[in-house]
Amino acid sequence: MAKFHPEIDLLTEYSAGTLPLAQAACVSAHLNYCAQCHRSIEQLEDVGAALFDGLQAEAVGEAQLDAVLARLDDAPPLRYAKPEHREVGRTPGILQRLMSGQYTDLAWKKVTKSLSISYLKTGDPDFEFALYHIKAGGRIPEHTHHGSEMTLILEGGFSDADGSYHQGDFLFRQPSDVHAPTALQSEDCICLAVLDAPLKFTGWKYRWMNPFLRLRAG
């Protein structure tokens, strides 16, 4: 069970539908692992529904009703199979939508000896949406951000100066937080990172790479 969760502000914006697409996709992927946040979203949607029910109704003409009734034949009710039980540890549905295949089928771009990155296309022009693969025990060079960084652990785990994180854990870093995550020794780590500005390596050894780490939004 996930131990680190999105804060209430993010859950609120997610439930109201106002979170940018890429960030909302990341929160949605967290819900795959987290029954508590799932419940919070249900409650927040009830808040939205209560406001919705309390709106001052706007008159709608009969012509509108007729127009919709005329379209019903072209849009028959869909048939639904019984939903499968949610499997623990299953790849989040939203990522399955974006990947068409397994993590191993993706095009991975090697950045350092232990870090590879695969970019997924969400269409959000303001955010980069990428999977990071860190080899067991491998380290991501110390880096900082110009912007925010949302991270969700999909496989394995990593630790940094603040703690250690496992499958389903959700982190949200603000600009200028410096950190150098290290994957757990026991297994490779795959995580989803959503950035609104490129990473900036701070260590002298990797600083030369900064110009290459341009944001790949979209």
Place this chain on the structure above:
Amino acid sequence: MVESNEGNGWSGGSGRRTDEWSECLTLIAANEDRAAFTRLFRHFAPLIKAFALSGSNMSATHADELVQETLLKVWQKAGAFNPEKAAASTWVYTIARNCRTDMFRRLQKFDTPLSADDVTPEQESEEPFSQLQSRRRRERVREMMKELPPDQAQILAKVYMEGKSHAEAAGELDLPLGTVKSRVRLALQKLQIQVESYSYG
């Protein structure tokens, strides 16, 4: 003109579930019942239109389009509605919310493989036994909503009905972002929304 129905919802006293809108959805799913759909339309269409116009940046034509799209989707998806696991009004609200998000992205020529239904699917409670509990919770939310101080109610309306991000709400109300966030938090606290507190801040 179509009038909005009043006095829907739960019957008092007996505790029996007699939510008219759940029944309509069930009838649509079972036998494509147009009379049930018409009842549903007369109740929800005026609310969806109000929802569309509350952001005030949607034209009347688009608002009408949103009404039609949302109700067509309600018709098509009725089979996915499970009265044991969700409230009809919340279910319809989330469909309207997603249709609005998709419409905005379409208007902005957003090129994305994801629809709002992929990103914010209708939630289903995983524990059917908590039905009574969730019903009480919804009633409480509705009651407490009336007691909220105006500044908190205003922010919630901006966020949920007008579809403004916290930052946009702050800009429009000429308030610091932190003030908007804390008003939202206070309001949700009063509505007793439970959120996992162990988060990375």
